[in-house]
Structure formats: C-alpha cells, structure tokens
Amino acid sequence: MKTLIAIKEQYHTWVHEAFPAMHPLLLPLCNKPFIEYLIDFAILAGSREVRLLSDGQLTEVEEHCGTGSRWGIELSYANLHPADDQQQLLDKNRKFCGGGRTMILTGYNFISYNKQKSYLDLATIATDTPIASCPGGTITLKGPPESGASEKSPLAPFSITPLDSVQSYFRISMETLQTGSSRYVLPGYGSEPDCSIGKNVIISKTAQIRKPVSIGDNVQILPKTIIGPSAIIGSNVVIDNGCSVSGSIIIDNTYIGENLEIDMRIAAGNTLIDPTSGVSLTMEDPHLLVGIKTWATTAILKRKTIHALAATILLVLQFIPFILLFPLLKLQGKWKDDPYMQETGLAGALAVAISLDRFPLLLKVITGKLDIIGSSSRSTCAGKHSYPDSGPLSRLAVFSYAEAEDWPVNGSDAAIVERFHAVHSTPIKDIGMTIKALINRLTKGR
Amino acid sequence: MTITETSDGSITIVALCGTIDSSTAPELHKSPAIADTLRSVVIDLEKVDFLDSSGLGALVGTLRLKQEAKAAVLLSCMNPRVRKVFDITGTVKLFHIFDDTSAAVEYAATHNEG
CATH class of the missing domain: 2.160.10.10 (Hexapeptide repeat proteins)
Structure with missing residues (x-):
C-alpha cells in the first residue's frame, strides 16, 4: 500500500498566527514534529512509499524529513492545487499510485494510534468510504484491496482529531504526553516512563x-x-x-x-x-x-558586508547629484521618500531615473538595517498570507529583485521573483541584480 | 532548449528539454501551441534540467494569457529540482501539476479551466 498525505494551507492558517516562525507540518507535538506522526501511521499501515502533498512550501519539510531513509521508506514530495478533491489528487499522482492500493490522509489532523497494534489490515479492507473522518479531513482507502491478510481480523482502533486551534494543539499535546511512549514513538531518552x-x-x-x-x-x-x-x-x-x-x-x-x-x-x-x-x-x-535568536551566520555577515560596500559606492556616486537636486525638489514640495516621490518635472524625473529617491535608504544598508537588494515592502504585503513571507525569504531592501527583472506585472509576480532570488542569490549575484535594477529604472522609469 | 509538440485530441503536449532561463525563455512564446492562446496545453517538464526566474515568468505569463482566453495550462512530470523552484516561489498555487502526462491530458480534456 502507498500513502498520500495531502495538507492544504487553509487548514493550518492558525499556526502562522500563533507560531509565526514554525512551519505547520513541523509543529512539535510533545517534541515530535506533527508530520512524523502521520508518517509513523502510514508505516504502521504497511506503506513503504509515502508522498507529501501541499499547496504551500515543502522545502523546510523536505530538509527535515529527507528521502524517508531514516524510516526505511521512500518519501517523495509534490504539490496540490487548493481546489483539488480526492479524485484529482489520485489523478495528479497517478504514476505514484500506480493503480494500486492507496491510503489518502487529508486535512491537518492528528491521528491517535497505538504503535503496539498492527494496522496492516487497512490494505485489505474493501471500502471506498472514509475509514475515519472529522470536520477537517478524512482517511480514505482507494484502489483494489490487497490480498494476503485476513479480512475478518478486527482492525486496531485509531481516530483522527482536527488540529484547528491553539486549544486543540494544547489538548492533543498534553494527551500525547500523558499516554507517552506506550502509544507513540517519541524522541528523547528516559530510564523511566513518562x-x-x-x-x-x-x-x-x-x-x-x-x-x-x-x-x-x-x-x-x-x-x-x-x-x-x-x-x-x-x-x-x-x-x-x-x-x-x-x-x-x-x-x-x-x-x-x-x-x-x-x-x-x-x-x-x-x-x-x-x-x-x-x-x-x-x-x-x-x-x-x-x-532565543540564533547568531548571524558567516554567509549573512558576508552578504551584509558586500551590500554595505555596494551601498557606499552608490552613495559616493549619487552624492553630488543629490546635493544639487535635493534642495530644488524639496523647495518644489516634490521630495518624498520612495515610492511616493513625484516624477513630475525634469528634476523629479531625473531624480527617479538615477534612483536619488533611494539615496536616504542607502545609509540604512551601511548600518545593516536594510539589504541593497531584496524584497520590496509592496510585494511582501501582497503575499503576507503565505508562510514563506514570514520567514527569512523576506529581506527588506533599497531595491527589489522584481525591479531587476523584466516580467513582473503586479505585486504577486514581484513576490514570485523575490522569493526565487532570495533563495538563489549570492552576494556577487546581488550586485549584478542591483546594477540591473538601476539600469531598468534609468531606462524604463519606476 | 528544445520544444516538441504533439497533439492528443484537442490538447497539445509541449515537451520542453534543457534549460529555461533568460536566454531561452522567449523561445517558449514562439511555440505555436503556446502562442495560440485559445489552445489548452500540457507542458511536460520531465527533461528540464534548469529553470530560473525568467523561465518561471514565461510559464506564468503563458498561464495568464491562456486563462484569459479560457484555455488551460497544465504541468506534468516535474523533476525534484524544477519542483523546488515552484515550491519556493509559491507558484504551485497557480498551476495544476501532474506526475503523469496522460493524466494531465485527460484532465485538460474534461475540465474547462476558465
């Protein structure tokens, strides 16, 4: 039997609000990440191939769980569309399912099981209706039942509970602590129970x-x-x-x-x-x-240093034009910090074209408060509902990666570009992207 | 990048091979099936070994144009490296992604994407 674990973002939005730094699938329940309970259950049910599906980011989960070798299974990752139903999940993962028995776990639910029992008979049950359900999702068996096990043996009890609020999170965590290692595989060492x-x-x-x-x-x-x-x-x-x-x-x-x-x-x-x-x-x-904050890594320090150097060079280059144009624009009432500075008039258009509106922000790069290139506040706001934006991918900066690219047409496109470069950028690439952003502003305007 | 088009009923399968970056992304729009905004396509990404933000922009742009014309763009057979790009950029929410091209063709034939 194979298992599809499909978890849509809509079911765990509360986690972003309560624990913003935590990936919902890695939320610890009694010091064990949530997703590991589902993987354990899939293994107890006899699955040797498990696929995690989400319409949100899985990179962090992938880094944590890897290929599944530590459980002795094959773990793969794929994405689903927020509107997908169970049949669409099967269609979209047809190659993985291979027409065989597949257990589908949907929703952000905690499965209460007992590691000392066997759930192998799930592969042999002939039913298309959910074998467990709760308001937040179901456990369903699809595909032809496997042969070999006794169909009449009683199935070990298990149940699912929606993990839909801080209250349910607390209650389930405490219940897991009480039942402890007798029901679940929990991390840590202990010479005595509980x-x-x-x-x-x-x-x-x-x-x-x-x-x-x-x-x-x-x-x-x-x-x-x-x-x-x-x-x-x-x-x-x-x-x-x-x-x-x-x-x-x-x-x-x-x-x-x-x-x-x-x-x-x-x-x-x-x-x-x-x-x-x-x-x-x-x-x-x-x-x-x-x-407790972790100290900045060497890579972050290197990026900050190179960005500060680039900002210093830009400040030197822009200093004379700034001294000449700033008083003029200020007198005309056109000087306001980006993105509100008025492009009207020759002086205003020139100031925007040579990015003088960003001049005051460059000082913040030198003090380490901003990056020279990263996310714009506009695109960060546009995608603030999404988990990645609350993480390290959002780096407020003087210039945005979207300004260096040609294709973004709106805030959500800009967010796509900025997330891409936030992961793939290096300090040297950042300098190249900053130059591209400057050229784009010079040739195309803001 | 090489582009191979095959028709399966009313759906065209566009198989991409190689690198989709700023230098090759414009070629995508020269593909007749991609350029025809009324035609639903399944883009097979199995042999794409690199995708950058410009490539992603080309795919998102194609999706937008076809959606406006009520046609569908489905993606199939992404390898893990390409999937990661979609994952980190949050574009997985925009596309329907299949691990099997024939399943994508069947889906496109039975669903009106609008």
Whole structure:
C-alpha cells in the first residue's frame, strides 16, 4: 500500500498566527514534529512509499524529513492545487499510485494510534468510504484491496482529531504526553516512563523534574526550578533560576526568566498564550520571556558586508547629484521618500531615473538595517498570507529583485521573483541584480 | 532548449528539454501551441534540467494569457529540482501539476479551466 498525505494551507492558517516562525507540518507535538506522526501511521499501515502533498512550501519539510531513509521508506514530495478533491489528487499522482492500493490522509489532523497494534489490515479492507473522518479531513482507502491478510481480523482502533486551534494543539499535546511512549514513538531518552529527555540537556542539581515531562534538545534548566508535572519543554530552551513550569508547553528557542511561574500556558518566544481562551500576551521585558535568536551566520555577515560596500559606492556616486537636486525638489514640495516621490518635472524625473529617491535608504544598508537588494515592502504585503513571507525569504531592501527583472506585472509576480532570488542569490549575484535594477529604472522609469 | 509538440485530441503536449532561463525563455512564446492562446496545453517538464526566474515568468505569463482566453495550462512530470523552484516561489498555487502526462491530458480534456 502507498500513502498520500495531502495538507492544504487553509487548514493550518492558525499556526502562522500563533507560531509565526514554525512551519505547520513541523509543529512539535510533545517534541515530535506533527508530520512524523502521520508518517509513523502510514508505516504502521504497511506503506513503504509515502508522498507529501501541499499547496504551500515543502522545502523546510523536505530538509527535515529527507528521502524517508531514516524510516526505511521512500518519501517523495509534490504539490496540490487548493481546489483539488480526492479524485484529482489520485489523478495528479497517478504514476505514484500506480493503480494500486492507496491510503489518502487529508486535512491537518492528528491521528491517535497505538504503535503496539498492527494496522496492516487497512490494505485489505474493501471500502471506498472514509475509514475515519472529522470536520477537517478524512482517511480514505482507494484502489483494489490487497490480498494476503485476513479480512475478518478486527482492525486496531485509531481516530483522527482536527488540529484547528491553539486549544486543540494544547489538548492533543498534553494527551500525547500523558499516554507517552506506550502509544507513540517519541524522541528523547528516559530510564523511566513518562519522562523523556533530549540531547545536550543540562539540569541543575537543585532542579526538580516531576513526571510526566518531555524535554527537547539543548535545554538548560537552572537551579531551583521545578519542571512538571505535565510540562513539555522544547529544544533550545533556557529556564532560569527559581522558575516553575507545570501543565504548560515551552516552544523551541525560548528563554524563561528568573522566578517566573508558568502554569497552563504556552510560551513561544516572547509570547505567552492562554490555551483555554487562545488569548496571547506579548512580553516586552526580555528578562521575563524572550525568543532565543540564533547568531548571524558567516554567509549573512558576508552578504551584509558586500551590500554595505555596494551601498557606499552608490552613495559616493549619487552624492553630488543629490546635493544639487535635493534642495530644488524639496523647495518644489516634490521630495518624498520612495515610492511616493513625484516624477513630475525634469528634476523629479531625473531624480527617479538615477534612483536619488533611494539615496536616504542607502545609509540604512551601511548600518545593516536594510539589504541593497531584496524584497520590496509592496510585494511582501501582497503575499503576507503565505508562510514563506514570514520567514527569512523576506529581506527588506533599497531595491527589489522584481525591479531587476523584466516580467513582473503586479505585486504577486514581484513576490514570485523575490522569493526565487532570495533563495538563489549570492552576494556577487546581488550586485549584478542591483546594477540591473538601476539600469531598468534609468531606462524604463519606476 | 528544445520544444516538441504533439497533439492528443484537442490538447497539445509541449515537451520542453534543457534549460529555461533568460536566454531561452522567449523561445517558449514562439511555440505555436503556446502562442495560440485559445489552445489548452500540457507542458511536460520531465527533461528540464534548469529553470530560473525568467523561465518561471514565461510559464506564468503563458498561464495568464491562456486563462484569459479560457484555455488551460497544465504541468506534468516535474523533476525534484524544477519542483523546488515552484515550491519556493509559491507558484504551485497557480498551476495544476501532474506526475503523469496522460493524466494531465485527460484532465485538460474534461475540465474547462476558465
């Protein structure tokens, strides 16, 4: 049997709002990414080939899950259209399905299963109706049943629950923690049940750990803290002196300040969420609660340096024209920061053609606040509903990649171009693209 | 880039081979089936080994023109490298993408894309 896992973006928009830095398919449930539960279930059902389908970005998921070799399966990735139904999913993946038995999991749902049971009989059930369903999706078997197993043996129980809000996320996480490793394959090590600890965890001698608890990788638990009962601590978390965390989830990359008491909450970066009401509170004091940022990599520093050098050269070249035209345009009331500067009149048209309207922004490149080329605020806004825009692909800049290309005709086209170059660019290519943007502005106007 | 056109009923299969970049993308619009905005096409990308933003622009432009004329543009047999370009740019939402060309032809024949 093969498995298609089809998850449309429309079902997990709440994740972008609650946990903006997290890819929904990698959202940790008891320190295990959501998608891994679905893959585990597919394997328990006898699938050796699994395909993930989404109408959103899968690159990050692909980097995390790879080819599936660590599960001993073949994992492939494909895209679906937001309007696709189940038959269209089968048609679009005909080569993968090969006319054989295929299990289709749709929706952003948590599957409650038991790893100690066998679900191999799913391949032999003769039914076209969903074998499990909930408001957010179904599990359906398509294609001819496989022979070999007994059709009369009772199927091990399983159920699906929509993961449609912070409330359901919290409830399912806590249930998973309670049932623990007896039902699911969970990460971490533990010499006793209901307690799993990841790699590189430092626990002070005076800290108390109260079961059930799940602790991720690279965690520091400092003196006099009390962790648990029912605490899920993500990876790259620091819990400072005298804290207590119970009945709560601490999402990855979070610092919990001294003497903070967290009970029945979700802490994600500097945000504290009440899982019953869904209300969130952003903490301004970094000594209480803050997101742990990773340091800029060498590649980012290299890009920033080269961009700053290019900006300096451009500032030198534009300095004299700026000194001459700026007072004139200011007096005429035409000078406004891009993109509102008026092109009317010879001076205005000339200033826009030689990109003087970007002159003040170049100073921000030197201070590292902007890139010389990247995303424009316009295209970022146009695609803000989409996950990639909230990630590292959006780099606000003086010039946009779309200005260096010939084809974008509207904001969404510009977003396509900018996402492409944000991934494929190098500092040297960026300089070439900046020159192209300057030439395009000179020859075609804004 | 080489372009091979084959007809399957009212649908034309346009098989692309090679690189689609700024230097080759304009050739796409010279293909009769692509240039005919009223004709639905299935673009087979199996043998495309590189696609850049200009190539992507050519495909998006083709889609827009054909959609205006109520014709369809379907994509088939993307290799992982090309799929990644569609994935990161978010253009997967614009196209119907198949892993089998014959399935795409059947879909195009039975659906009016509008």
